[in-house]
Amino acid sequence: MNHRFFEERLFADEPLPPEEQLLLEEHLQSCDRCRALRAAWQETQIELRLAQWVAPRQGFSQRWREHYLHRNAQAQQRRALLVFLINSFLAAVFALPFYLLVAFPSQPLWMRLVIALYNLSALIPLVDGISTFVVTVFRALAEVVTPAMQISLGVAFMGVTIIWLAMLRKFSFGRLGTQ
Amino acid sequence: MKATVQGEGSKEQELLWIRSALLGDSEAFVQLIELYQRSVYNLCYRMLGNAEDAEDAAQETFLRAFHSLRKFDQQRSFATWLLSIAAHYCIDQIRKRKMTVFSLEDVPDIEFAGHDPLPETTISLREDQQRIQQLLKTLSELDRATVVLYYWYDFSYEEIAQTLSLTVSAVKSRLHRARRALAQSWLEKYPTTFGEVERKGYESPVF
Numbered sequence: 001m002n003h004r005f006f007e008e009r010l011f012a013d014e015p016l017p018p019e020e021q022l023l024l025e026e027h028l029q030s031c032d033r034c035r036a037l038r039a040a041w042q043e044t045q046i047e048l049r050l051a052q053w054v055a056p057r058q059g060f061s062q063r064w065r066e067h068y069l070h071r072n073a074q075a076q077q078r079r080a081l082l083v084f085l086i087n088s089f090l091a092a093v094f095a096l097p098f099y100l101l102v103a104f105p106s107q108p109l110w111m112r113l114v115i116a117l118y119n120l121s122a123l124i125p126l127v128d129g130i131s132t133f134v135v136t137v138f139r140a141l142a143e144v145v146t147p148a149m150q151i152s153l154g155v156a157f158m159g160v161t162i163i164w165l166a167m168l169r170k171f172s173f174g175r176l177g178t179q
Numbered sequence: 180m181k182a183t184v185q186g187e188g189s190k191e192q193e194l195l196w197i198r199s200a201l202l203g204d205s206e207a208f209v210q211l212i213e214l215y216q217r218s219v220y221n222l223c224y225r226m227l228g229n230a231e232d233a234e235d236a237a238q239e240t241f242l243r244a245f246h247s248l249r250k251f252d253q254q255r256s257f258a259t260w261l262l263s264i265a266a267h268y269c270i271d272q273i274r275k276r277k278m279t280v281f282s283l284e285d286v287p288d289i290e291f292a293g294h295d296p297l298p299e300t301t302i303s304l305r306e307d308q309q310r311i312q313q314l315l316k317t318l319s320e321l322d323r324a325t326v327v328l329y330y331w332y333d334f335s336y337e338e339i340a341q342t343l344s345l346t347v348s349a350v351k352s353r354l355h356r357a358r359r360a361l362a363q364s365w366l367e368k369y370p371t372t373f374g375e376v377e378r379k380g381y382e383s384p385v386f
Binding site: 007008010011012013036037038040041043044047048049050051052053054055056057060061063064065067068071 | 205209212213216217220221224225230233234237238241242245307308310311314326330331351354355358359361362363365366369
């Protein structure tokens with residue numbers, strides 16, 4: 001039998017069968033190396049068994065509270081930035097059709113809208129306040145946009161508003177269980 | 180023989196705190212922290228080897244536990260689940276930072292659980308800690324976690340396997356290898372006791 005056999009038994013967790021224990025004891029009498037390993041392991045075991053528990057400094061849970069609040073503040077900042085970016089994107093998506101109307105006025109219906117919008121921009125300094133501007137916009141839209149398109153735009157606007165409110169709820173107010 | 184997981188209290192009270200924490204009550208979770216801070220910190224300290232990293236790891240463990248409390252199976256032991264998060268976090272940290280070198284300079288910062296502050300006692304305990312940490316640092320991160328859970332927490336093979344996501348046979352094999360490595364390190368570090376024997380052993384034609 002080689003050293004591996006005896007070394008495996010030296011570090012075994014469970015008690016050895018009597019015949020193996022006897023073989024091991026015989027081997028230990030003639031093998032300095034295994035005897036030294038066994039003695040070293042016994043010393044190590046004593047160290048491990050007697051080792052003390054180490055405790056954190058006083059105020060660990062208070063530091064955790066601060067840590068938690070700091071992390072929450074960071075997460076809220078990230079969420080606010082995300083909401084801002086998503087809303088900016090949606091605003092851009094809404095503005096795009098109007099930009100296209102101005103940039104590519106090839107179709108007669110769109111051209112009329114462009115003219116109406118240009119007229120509106122000319123009216124801005126003249127008319128009396130934002131309300132007139134908004135009323136004009138709606139009138140202009142009513143002139144050029146078909147009723148079906150008006151309904152579609154209204155539905156789309158409501159959809160985006162719902163998405164926006166859902167995002168505000170999800171990202172700005174945090175999740176339940178993490179506050 | 181050391182106690183098992185320190186702070187382990189009434190199961191019913193613990194479940195009440197867990198349920199309150201699940202409803203968003205962070206103060207209920209603070210009660211769980213009070214209960215398990217020493218267990219988690221001690222594991223982190225044994226794994227990472229210095230007080231500062233152990234504090235960060237223990238804080239992070241509780242943050243992760245709080246955020247993933249919904250994933251906790253209430254049929255299981257909360258202590259095992261918590262120590263599993265701590266052990267995996269420490270293993271990741273060691274792998275990331277390649278923390279093979281232990282700083283022993285900050286050993287005086289640590290506090291020993293349940294001991295009087297007599298200077299001579301403290302010095303002796305610090306020396307013991309140094310010896311143990313020197314031994315532990317010779318082990319790989321998983322072997323180290325296995326040894327710590329076995330000798331400090333009195334975990335069974337099954338509990339260690341569950342905590343470290345290993346098989347029971349892998350735990351046994353790692354423990355066996357770790358014991359041999361620890362004994363070998365002891366021989367190398369304290370040759371005065373065994374030096375003569377060890378030298379003879381190496382000269383043996385068997386090796």
